Amino acid sequence: MPVIVAAAAIAGFTVTADAPSLRVATTSSLYDTGLWQYLEPMFEEKFGVKLDLVCAGTGVALEYGKRGDVDAVVIHDSAKEEQFVAEGYGVERVPFAYNYFLVVGPQDDPASIKGLSPEDAFRKLMEQGEKNPQQVRFVSRGDESGTHAKEKSIWQAAGCNYEAIRKAYWYNEGGSGMGATLLMANEMNAYTLTDRGTFLAYRTKLRLVPLVEEGQMLLNVYSVIAVSPCKHPHTRVEIANDLISFLTSPEVQRLIAEYGVNDYGTPLFAPCAGAGPH
Amino acid sequence: MSEIWHGLIKAFQLIASFDPEVLEIAGRSLSISGTACLLASLICLPLGSLIHFHHFPGKRVLINIIQTLFSVPTVLVGLLLFLLLSRSGPLGELGILFTPVAIIIGQTILITPLLLGLTVSALSGVSKEIVDTAASLGASGLQTAWLVLREARYAVLAAVIMGFGRAISEVGCALIVGGNIKGVTRIITTAISMETSKGELELAMALGIILLFLALVINIALNRLQQR
Numbered sequence: 001m002p003v004i005v006a007a008a009a010i011a012g013f014t015v016t017a018d019a020p021s022l023r024v025a026t027t028s029s030l031y032d033t034g035l036w037q038y039l040e041p042m043f044e045e046k047f048g049v050k051l052d053l054v055c056a057g058t059g060v061a062l063e064y065g066k067r068g069d070v071d072a073v074v075i076h077d078s079a080k081e082e083q084f085v086a087e088g089y090g091v092e093r094v095p096f097a098y099n100y101f102l103v104v105g106p107q108d109d110p111a112s113i114k115g116l117s118p119e120d121a122f123r124k125l126m127e128q129g130e131k132n133p134q135q136v137r138f139v140s141r142g143d144e145s146g147t148h149a150k151e152k153s154i155w156q157a158a159g160c161n162y163e164a165i166r167k168a169y170w171y172n173e174g175g176s177g178m179g180a181t182l183l184m185a186n187e188m189n190a191y192t193l194t195d196r197g198t199f200l201a202y203r204t205k206l207r208l209v210p211l212v213e214e215g216q217m218l219l220n221v222y223s224v225i226a227v228s229p230c231k232h233p234h235t236r237v238e239i240a241n242d243l244i245s246f247l248t249s250p251e252v253q254r255l256i257a258e259y260g261v262n263d264y265g266t267p268l269f270a271p272c273a274g275a276g277p278h
Numbered sequence: 279m280s281e282i283w284h285g286l287i288k289a290f291q292l293i294a295s296f297d298p299e300v301l302e303i304a305g306r307s308l309s310i311s312g313t314a315c316l317l318a319s320l321i322c323l324p325l326g327s328l329i330h331f332h333h334f335p336g337k338r339v340l341i342n343i344i345q346t347l348f349s350v351p352t353v354l355v356g357l358l359l360f361l362l363l364s365r366s367g368p369l370g371e372l373g374i375l376f377t378p379v380a381i382i383i384g385q386t387i388l389i390t391p392l393l394l395g396l397t398v399s400a401l402s403g404v405s406k407e408i409v410d411t412a413a414s415l416g417a418s419g420l421q422t423a424w425l426v427l428r429e430a431r432y433a434v435l436a437a438v439i440m441g442f443g444r445a446i447s448e449v450g451c452a453l454i455v456g457g458n459i460k461g462v463t464r465i466i467t468t469a470i471s472m473e474t475s476k477g478e479l480e481l482a483m484a485l486g487i488i489l490l491f492l493a494l495v496i497n498i499a500l501n502r503l504q505q506r
Contacts, residue, residue, distance in 0.1 A: 023376060023459075052376070052459045053459060054376065054459055067364045067365050067366040068365035069375055176475060179475055179477065180475035180476075183475075202477065205477045234365070
């Protein structure tokens with residue numbers, strides 16, 4: 001009798017749904033803003049497919065893509081994306097939205113970085129962090145995400161030795177998604193690099209304020225890449241292409257441009273489909 | 279700390295209103311962990327009896343290994359299973375990564391050492407006299423084994439309850455091989471983890487309380503079984 005129950009339960013799980021499904025690995029900073037929850041039902045209805053979203057950092061999302069465990073990846077690290085496509089794992093890098101990163105921190109700004117350029121701000125954070133590690137702290141994603149990659153590139157542009165910084169007392173590697181990292185920085189009264197979308201979505205939970213908002217280095221572009229059927233013939237590349245055309249379609253681009261205005265007074269993203277590679 | 283009290287209230291609200299998403303993940307948690315516990319029991323009760331009743335070289339070592347695996351981290355089981363089930367892995371063709379079946383397999387593997395070790399331990403607790411009496415009355419090996427298992431049923435059922443507990447409470451394995459996909463592989467524990475990292479502490483607390491409540495209900499039922 002128990003054997004029958006077990007068999008039935010397993011059979012119940014393996015019965016596939018009628019609608020085909022598309023599995024997409026998405027970066028946490030896009031997921032935490034709720035944009036996917038907003039677009040998902042529209043996509044599912046329009047194309048009659050189930051969208052299965054695995055929320056992961058850019059690093060592991062690309063790993064899933066390389067292994068063929070997902071059909072598409074949506075991330076924001078242009079260097080890694082280009083390498084992914086160049087190595088034949090992805091079909092094409094299609095940017096569809098962007099916003100800017102921000103450096104946020106405690107209201108009293110103990111390191112006095114407000115209004116500086118990102119590189120100058122980071123340099124100052126390092127100096128002040130060394131001098132005053134109790135007051136000046138930084139929380140990093142530390143998870144090979146797109147945000148983490150951007151953070152590392154700013155440290156490099158500022159002329160700082162990243163490996164030395166990692167060992168510093170004032171630098172904390174969270175190893176978490178963007179939302180969790182913001183909450184951690186909030187608890188520690190620390191500085192962190194965040195994308196504008198997630199920061200606005202979490203505004204009510206944080207005492208942190210934006211301190212550095214301008215700078216070419218802070219550009220944050222989200223792209224969608226279909227996993228190449230050459231490496232993994234089983235991937236549902238047609239449905240992945242449907243997702244790409246959905247995200248770059250004029251109606252959805254307009255929806256992306258307006259997303260967040262009702263709740264936060266300002267849009268979280270700007271559309272950029274069709275713009276040249278950044 | 280008011281989150282605990284608010285979480286309790288929210289838990290009652292969610293249960294009373296039959297919140298569909300909570301019902302869905304609770305049902306999924308129960309069926310996944312229940313199935314895993316069932317499968318592990320079907321494997322471990324016979325296997326544990328076999329190990330207990332036979333003497334073979336390396337028996338002591340085997341028991342040591344089993345007991346060491348009580349401490350296997352759930353994330354490690356998840357990681358190893360991921361490498362096995364990934365499309366790029368040996369069993370990739372089955373396509374069961376990121377499905378509930380993967381979580382069932384993972385949890386079964388996770389609790390097998392526990393159930394094995396505790397079954398052997400439970401059987402060891404049965405007096406040798408019973409075995410000798412049975413043998414002297416002409417019982418076969420299988421009949422004797424069944425007799426001892428029934429004598430030890432209290433302890434064996436306790437082992438099953440513990441196995442179920444470890445399965446339904448684990449996060450690491452379910453997160454890695456399941457992916458916490460909404461509507462597919464999201465269960466109570468992965469939802470708690472996600473809501474916590476989103477800062478939704480009351481909801482996370484409520485989900486935790488609901489899980490404990492489910493465990494309580496199951497325990498009451500299994501305890502009734504134990505008394506018979």
